[in-house]
Amino acid sequence: MFLAGVMAIQSELKKQLKNRFSDRVRFDEPMTAHTTFRVGGAADAFITVSDESELTYLITCLKENNLPFFIIGGGTNLLVKDQGIRGVVICLTKGLAKISQHGAITLSALAGASLSALCRFAIKRGLSGLNFALGIPGTVGGAIRMNAGAGNGDMSDVLESIRIIGPDGNIETVDKTGLTFSYRDLSFADENCRELSSSVILEGRFSLSHQRPEFLKAEADALLNARKKSQPTGFASAGCFFKNPENRESAGKLIDLAGGKGFRVGDAAVSEKHANFIVNRGRATAEDILRLMNIVQEAVFKKFNIMLEPEVKIVGD
Ligand SMILES: Cc1cc2nc3c(=O)[nH]c(=O)nc-3n(C[C@H](O)[C@H](O)[C@H](O)COP(=O)(O)OP(=O)(O)OC[C@H]3O[C@@H](n4cnc5c(N)ncnc54)[C@H](O)[C@@H]3O)c2cc1C
Structure with missing residues (x-):
């Protein structure tokens, strides 16, 4: 784009x-x-x-x-x-936010709907499958694009299809079989090398299963509590900054072991609570964060010979 x-x-x-x-x-x-x-x-x-x-x-x-x-x-x-x-x-967050139920176990949500609103909608209707997404901020469209997830699931587990608007303004529905999900990413599975990044996700459809709302609510409370305990609150961030490397310790663990907790450039700092969070303590610039990113990458590379890749999308000039 x-x-x-x-x-x-x-x-x-x-x-x-x-x-x-x-x-x-x-x-x-x-x-x-x-x-x-x-x-x-x-x-x-x-x-x-x-x-x-x-x-x-x-x-x-x-x-x-x-x-x-x-x-x-x-x-x-x-x-x-x-x-x-x-x-x-x-x-898209103001106008494209509708969430609906279709039949017994299928929900759809427009891309600008908040992900947590979709999770709550499912819990109320006794539909299970989306609790992993509780506490992940942002929209349904962003979560689909990022294949957002946590230890207990990601969007690929529940997504049935997406409706997109292509670069020419054409609207089409793409089934799950036409999509390739990878770690915090989604692409088209077709052979024409179409780029999903030049399309806009308009809507997602999710296939869930029945469960008692009380059970789902209790599970949701436990998940949200665990999140509160492990993640920094009170400072601006974009969540986990780096992707977890395959078949290794988590990025947070590697940064911690490389001595990264507390590294700081200006007001950008590696969180003391969760080493994979870079936080803005107030007046950080993007440049501060990018410099800190490089310092963290170097420290981890030096100790473990692993180059951490950002999970956060770095955009603009
Ligand atoms: C405190 C905190 C905790 C977090 N925890 C998690 C976690 O546990 N798991 C996790 O996976 N992520 C986590 N994140 C990261 C983030 O919340 C997710 O990646 C989220 O799904 C992004 O959604 P968004 O709507 O904010 O997308 P944005 O940040 O606005 O955009 C992300 C990307 O998606 C694209 N995009 C957005 N909407 C559309 C659309 N409709 N069509 C096409 N492309 C689109 C954008 O162009 C951009 O490339 C966390 C972030 C924070 C701040």
């Missing part, structure tokens, strides 16, 4: 966007306000769409004007660089 050498948004197009989206379009919008890391420069434009037809209109219009776009969900897994984002950031 990003292009090199992107043009600034011309004043004629600015007028057109203003006419269509009114106060739902903002120019030079600081991304600090839209990410849980609370860092990042401004996006050229930030537009909140209110429904699918607006989204289709916007994608077509941006294509005609050769402007890139970036979809933001809850901004909970993003590190936006200090020079910000060229092109248009599209936000």
Whole structure:
């Protein structure tokens, strides 16, 4: 969705966007306000769409004007660089948030719905399968894109299909068999090398199983308590910063053993509570976080010969 050498948004197009989206379009919008890391420069434009037809209109219009776009969900897994984002950031959380039940065990949720709202909806209806996602902040669309998960499951366990809007504005449904799930990532499984990153996820459908709501509620409380005990609260972050390497100790354990707890650059610090969390203690910049990321990577590499890869999406200039 990003292009090199992107043009600034011309004043004629600015007028057109203003006419269509009114106060739902903002120019030079600081991304600090839209990410849980609370860092990042401004996006050229930030537009909140209110429904699918607006989204289709916007994608077509941006294509005609050769402007890139970036979809933001809850901004909970993003590190936006200090020079910000060229092109248009599209936000789905206001208009595309409906959650519905279909038949006995199937739920659907539009991409902008909050993931925790979907989990609670399932618990109330006695539908089991989504409790692993409790406490993972952000949206359904972001969780599908990231194949979000925890020790006890991930989105691939419950996702049945997704509805997407492609780069040309065409809407299609892709079954689970057409998707490849990997650790914190999702891609198309087809042979045409289509990039999922140039499509927008509109909706997910989830296949669950029956369970008593009281049981699900008790399980949910236990999971949320365990999360509270192990994760830092009170500081801005994007959750676990690095992916866990395959067949090795967790990234957090490796960072801890490499002496990384408490490493700091400016206001960016490795959490003392959970070494895979980089926290913003107040005034960190994206540059501080990136420098700290390199320091942590070097320390782990030196001790274990393992190069940790960021799980957080680093975007912008
Ligand atoms: C305190 C904390 C705890 C966390 N714990 C966990 C955890 O236990 N497990 C875990 O997996 N993650 C965890 N995370 C990370 C994050 O919450 C998840 O990755 C989440 O699913 C991201 O959702 P989002 O809506 O915020 O996506 P964003 O951060 O907004 O976006 C993430 C990526 O998804 C893309 N995207 C978003 N919506 C769409 C869409 N509709 N169509 C196409 N692409 C889209 C974006 O372009 C971006 O590339 C945690 C984060 C925090 C802050």
